[in-house]
Amino acid sequence: MPNGASPFSLSLRKAAHGIGALTTLPTSGKARSMQYDTVILGAGAAGMMCAAHAGGRVLLVDHAKAPGEKIRISGGGRCNFTNMHCTADAFICANPHFPKSALAKYTQWDFIELVDAHGVKWHEKTLGQLFCDTSAKEIVAMLRGLMDKAQVDLRLQSTLSGIRRTGNGYAMALTTPDTSTKITATHLVIASGGKSIPKMGATGRAYEIAESFGIPVTPTRAGLVPFTFTDARFAPISGTATPARVTAGGTSFDEALLFTHRGLSGPAVLQASSYWHDGAPITLNLLPQNDLFPKLRDQRQTYGRRNFTTELAKHLPARLVDHLATQFDLTGNLADWSDVRLQTLCDTLSNWEMTPSGTEGYRTAEVTLGGIDTDALSSKTMEVKNTPGLYFIGEAVDVTGWLGGYNFQWAWSSGMAAARHIAGQA
Numbered sequence: 468m469p470n471g472a473s474p475f476s477l478s479l480r481k482a483a484h485g486i487g488a489l490t491t492l493p494t495s496g497k498a499r500s501m502q503y504d505t506v507i508l509g510a511g512a513a514g515m516m517c518a519a520h521a522g523g524r525v526l527l528v529d530h531a532k533a534p535g536e537k538i539r540i541s542g543g544g545r546c547n548f549t550n551m552h553c554t555a556d557a558f559i560c561a562n563p564h565f566p567k568s569a570l571a572k573y574t575q576w577d578f579i580e581l582v583d584a585h586g587v588k589w590h591e592k593t594l595g596q597l598f599c600d601t602s603a604k605e606i607v608a609m610l611r612g613l614m615d616k617a618q619v620d621l622r623l624q625s626t627l628s629g630i631r632r633t634g635n636g637y638a639m640a641l642t643t644p645d646t647s648t649k650i651t652a653t654h655l656v657i658a659s660g661g662k663s664i665p666k667m668g669a670t671g672r673a674y675e676i677a678e679s680f681g682i683p684v685t686p687t688r689a690g691l692v693p694f695t696f697t698d699a700r701f702a703p704i705s706g707t708a709t710p711a712r713v714t715a716g717g718t719s720f721d722e723a724l725l726f727t728h729r730g731l732s733g734p735a736v737l738q739a740s741s742y743w744h745d746g747a748p749i750t751l752n753l754l755p756q757n758d759l760f761p762k763l764r765d766q767r768q769t770y771g772r773r774n775f776t777t778e779l780a781k782h783l784p785a786r787l788v789d790h791l792a793t794q795f796d797l798t799g800n801l802a803d804w805s806d807v808r809l810q811t812l813c814d815t816l817s818n819w820e821m822t823p824s825g826t827e828g829y830r831t832a833e834v835t836l837g838g839i840d841t842d843a844l845s846s847k848t849m850e851v852k853n854t855p856g857l858y859f860i861g862e863a864v865d866v867t868g869w870l871g872g873y874n875f876q877w878a879w880s881s882g883m884a885a886a887r888h889i890a891g892q893a
Contacts, residue, residue: 510534513861514658516882519613546603550872551595661835673863689832693732712752716742771802848888
């Protein structure tokens with residue numbers, strides 16, 4: 468054995484470099500703990516970003532079979548990895564100032580520079596949303612490459628238990644498919660996400676860990692999620708889409724609205740859902756351009772003898788017009804409609820109020836609203852204020868972005884904030 472190295476020291480060196488299986492070897496009849504500088508729970512976007520940049524001996528643990536699964540399936544498989552217009556105003560947080568520091572220190576332009584440096588080709592789809600040209604797997608591969616370069620020890624299909632604070636860090640048990648081992652670390656980063664999409668393994672583990680350390684957690688609920696109606700009122704026009712303005716909780720979004728068998732979906736609805744609360748009404752504006760009245764009045768001069776619904780279908784999807792005819796009086800020819808009647812209908816279609824029964828819930832929600840109370844964290848480093856060495860990043864924190872790449876940018880920014888502090892760069 469070279470240089471008189473012990474079996475344990477060699478095992479430790481291999482673990483620190485991500486080589487071979489993690490094992491505990493007895494010394495003088497006692498089990499020895501594996502030591503790391505940083506242990507990160509959660510190999511999603513935030514966890515991988517943090518692991519790649521924290522420096523030192525890093526252990527990244529996840530119960531999934533592969534890292535970055537949400538990255539892989541996002542954006543239709545092409546990953547909407549950031550947004551060119553990302554600012555703190557696009558985030559929901561009990562303390563709206565909290566996201567500012569992390570987002571300013573690691574911006575969307577920094578991440579774009581990173582993907583460019585790794586040869587990932589991308590394009591802008593709409594509203595500043597950036598997608599990979601080829602596949603979301605390129606983002607996962609980029610992060611894995613960065614972690615390999617940093618010699619991160621990645622442990623999949625593994626769990627951490629018995630997490631506790633010690634005099635100079637944290638101790639816990641790591642259970643892998645092969646073994647169970649005691650480990651210690653100076654820094655512990657929780658990046659295990661929220662409750663959204665449980666079929667992918669999402670749990671409330673981050674909240675449980677926070678509460679075990681006496682860290683407050685704000686109430687959580689599904690965000691960026693479709694609305695449902697118990698009467699399936701839109702089932703006959705399921706699949707119909709139209710531009711609309713959807714308003715909930717006093718906040719409006721102009722994007723596509725999609726009618727479904729269970730209710731309402733589409734980008735405008737998903738955005739508005741993050742501002743909606745149970746029992747509250749929402750408002751649909753089917754005429755976001757507000758130019759229908761003059762158009763119908765002009766049509767009346769030429770096509771007055773035609774059925775009103777026929778002429779209305781020139782401006783709204785025909786199936787939607789058929790549905791509206793069951794809700795409002797759309798009878799008669801266009802010539803029969805006075806200016807007052809036309810204006811009344813336009814006002815109604817611009818302010819169509821209804822109350823959803825609920826949402827699709829965490830099953831299809833893209834994000835989890837609420838989470839680790841930001842009052843307990845440093846906005847500059849993501850470290851718990853009264854618990855040195857403990858960090859929460861990503862979706863687990865009470866910071867939720869709009870649809871369109873904002874939540875990935877929060878993952879990159881919050882992950883880097885913690886990593887830089889751990890590495891002594893903050």
